[in-house]
Amino acid sequence: MATGINKKYVNSKNSITLNYNGKQSNDEIINKKRKFKFREVENYGDEPNNLLIHGDNLLGLEYLLNTLNLKGKIDLIYIDPPYGTNSIFKTRSDKIAYSDQLIEEEYIEFLRERIILMRELLSDKGSIYVHLDETMAFSIKIIMDEVFGRDNFRNWITRIKSSNKNTTRNRYGNIADYIMYYTKTKQYIWNRAYTDWNEETILKEYPNVEPKTNRRYKKVPIHAPGIRNGETAKEWRGLKPPPGKHWQYLPSKLDEFDAKGEIYWSKNGNPRRKVYLDNSKGIAVQDVWDLKDARHQSHKITGYPTEKNKLILDRIISSSSNEDSIVLDCFAGSGTTLVSAQEHKRKWIGMDSSSESITTIINRFEHGSSAMGDYVLNNKVEQQSFEFDNLNKNNSCFKLIEINK
Ligand SMILES: C[S@@+](CC[C@H](N)C(=O)[O-])C[C@H]1O[C@@H](n2cnc3c(N)ncnc32)[C@H](O)[C@@H]1O
Known part of the structure; x- marks a missing residue:
């Protein structure tokens, strides 16, 4: 009995591709010359050896590649882009932080174009982590296989994002999102992570x-x-x-x-x-991470929507980069990756197109974040009792650059 497809039609390990209207070729994306202007706005700290870029990350990535010549120089990229949810996200002070309204093929091509440029920036020992939920994760997995090669897929991490929900809908409670982990080659930075034993x-x-x-x-x-x-x-x-x-x-x-x-x-x-x-060094970390986002009133947060638990970034940065590495997050949001990179003594580059995000990041580096309960109780954003996310004093150390067409 015949089973499967005749081998002669299966031509390579990467033969499965995603086809949709408006898909550009890889070469077109890599060779396109995107016009942009940039302006150095301000230095925060005496030795600003990190970069915060305010603007569309497509231009920001082009700037890194063709103005700063960082091709092949970045060891770690983490992105937590919009998830294709067709919604608008507001801050705790009710300002629009960003809109997540690209859907279907427009969404896929938006992310694919950027992922292809990110691959150009990654060093040969580099890793990329893409954080998404179930809305677009499966389509983007195929794009990641196309761009990085299925051989370079390392893990599909299930992240428990919240406690069990008593959903009123007729379906199972939704408490997970996903992080895809790829490396550029097979020789990559890897510092195995462990958690402590419990009784x-x-x-x-x-x-x-x-x-x-x-x-x-x-x-x-x-x-x-x-x-x-x-x-x-x-x-x-x-x-x-x-x-x-x-x-x-x-x-x-x-x-x-x-x-x-x-x-x-x-x-x-x-x-x-x-x-x-x-x-024993502890229990080697597996591919299900119970690292929920802040919910408890005593947790420290910035007030920016979709802020991720910093422990996720602490784990990724210590496992997949070294002290001399450059870490990039071009969907930086509240700056969780940048703060974690700074604490781990990595160089970092952050980008975001939202002015609310840039204000939040500057504030987080200048003043730290504050307990979530304060927001709920006082309903205001300016807090007296900021606490630092383990950053030392003199933590401002970046150049702010504005980029646009
Ligand atoms: C899910 S949030 C990131 C949250 C972040 N991981 C954190 O812990 O705070 C996605 C971010 O992507 C930004 N963004 C969306 N499109 C962008 C673009 N084209 N260029 C730069 N940033 C973009 C949004 O402004 C938003 O801050």
């Missing part, structure tokens, strides 16, 4: 305690699948590896473990290695 997982994963030392440990096999012919196939302490397996370590190494008391011998003489909790 429940410790007891489950490391159930044993060594009486003499009180150290918690788990028992793991000392053999691995596969037949070998060398030392690891030989007898150790009178035991052969089980059929079809070999010792994971040379017998001399197993002797060392045993001498240090790191081999557990069961009653019937079965050896296992002790793996200690105090040698």
